[in-house]
Amino acid sequence: MVDTIFHSELFLLTLTIGIYLLSGYIFRKSKLMLLHPVLLTALCLILFLNIAGIDYPHYKESVALLDFALGMSVVALGYLMYEQVERLKGASLPVVCATLAGCVVGIGLVVAIALMFGMEREVITSIAPKSVTVPIAIAVSEPLGGSVAVTSVVVFCTGVLGSICGPKLLDLFRVTDPMAKGFALGAASHGIGTARAIELGAVEGAMSGLAMALTGFGTAVLLPIVEKYLY
Amino acid sequence: MKGLFVILACWLAGNYLSMLIDGYLSGNIIGMLLLFTLLCCGVVKGETVRGAAKFLLGTMALFFVPFGVGLMESYGVIMDNIAAIVIATVVSTFGVIVTVGWVFQLLNSKNNG
Numbered sequence: 001m002v003d004t005i006f007h008s009e010l011f012l013l014t015l016t017i018g019i020y021l022l023s024g025y026i027f028r029k030s031k032l033m034l035l036h037p038v039l040l041t042a043l044c045l046i047l048f049l050n051i052a053g054i055d056y057p058h059y060k061e062s063v064a065l066l067d068f069a070l071g072m073s074v075v076a077l078g079y080l081m082y083e084q085v086e087r088l089k090g091a092s093l094p095v096v097c098a099t100l101a102g103c104v105v106g107i108g109l110v111v112a113i114a115l116m117f118g119m120e121r122e123v124i125t126s127i128a129p130k131s132v133t134v135p136i137a138i139a140v141s142e143p144l145g146g147s148v149a150v151t152s153v154v155v156f157c158t159g160v161l162g163s164i165c166g167p168k169l170l171d172l173f174r175v176t177d178p179m180a181k182g183f184a185l186g187a188a189s190h191g192i193g194t195a196r197a198i199e200l201g202a203v204e205g206a207m208s209g210l211a212m213a214l215t216g217f218g219t220a221v222l223l224p225i226v227e228k229y230l231y
Numbered sequence: 232m233k234g235l236f237v238i239l240a241c242w243l244a245g246n247y248l249s250m251l252i253d254g255y256l257s258g259n260i261i262g263m264l265l266l267f268t269l270l271c272c273g274v275v276k277g278e279t280v281r282g283a284a285k286f287l288l289g290t291m292a293l294f295f296v297p298f299g300v301g302l303m304e305s306y307g308v309i310m311d312n313i314a315a316i317v318i319a320t321v322v323s324t325f326g327v328i329v330t331v332g333w334v335f336q337l338l339n340s341k342n343n344g
Binding site for chain 1: 242257258262264265267277280288296301302305308314315316320326327332333334340
């Protein structure tokens with residue numbers, strides 16, 4: 001009886017959203033990056049599923065609604081791009097060149113280092129899109145045979161790393177232009193970097209959001225080519 | 232509701248286009264570009280999709296949770312490659328920040344001067 005309830009789709013979906021809301025509350029109270037709501041929710045759920053003896057495929061099927069909503073969110077990113085595009089005026093050359101440089105360096109360094117370590121193809125594909133926002137990274141790595149769980153973890157860590165070290169690194173290399181700073185943070189560490197850039201200033205925040213959208217698009221176009229010919 | 236319809240229609244059209252190009256780009260990414268294009272051309276007004284888009288973007292973090300839970304299946308893969316993954320992530324994240332910041336600043340200053 002209890003088992004039937006625990007295993008039901010409705011229960012698992014409600015539990016997921018409930019734990020997520022609770023985690024968000026804890027995150028806002030503690031302001032600790034490591035207690036990021038997604039991370040905390042996932043860990044709690046893994047614990048629960050293990051105790052209740054529910055396997056991952058069953059859980060994934062039960063919360064298919066969230067998967068569907070993520071697909072819609074990727075499309076909704078088009079609206080975000082549209083909101084940002086007005087800020088592009090007068091800076092199209094640096095924007096285009098910096099986006100290209102970011103995509104090439106981002107994918108190139110990961111693939112080069114991964115090959116040096118003799119990593120398997122599936123793992124390389126999973127971590128190659130690590131600088132772009134999770135929904136795009138997943139949309140890129142999944143069809144190419146990457147593991148979405150590995151992708152999400154690496155993308156998340158990249159975001160936290162960039163937002164913590166990014167501003168110091170930019171100072172060290174004497175990048176003082178606020179537009180350049182914001183763009184660099186968004187290009188390297190997507191949404192989490194953008195949240196940090198907004199703290200630096202409005203210009204930084206807007207440029208970071210723009211960089212996040214453009215790098216995501218650039219990576220989506222570039223990675224399949226790299227995957228096919230380079231490794 | 233209209234906004235949701237536009238987003239779903241873009242996704243659907245994106246899926247068809249994705250099949251035409253052999254899945255080179257996934258349907259939702261093409262849908263994102265379609266929505267962006269429609270908004271820029273003024274075919275769809277910004278306010279039509281704003282409500283639905285803001286809701287989806289604001290709740291997006293929740294939609295990642297199932298992938299995070301996927302860790303229970305794939306943490307072995309990460310642990311097997313932990314050194315390489317950490318080095319690749321750190322080097323390339325720092326590389327991107329410095330390169331992008333530097334390129335952007337160089338070209339932007341030329342632009343303004």
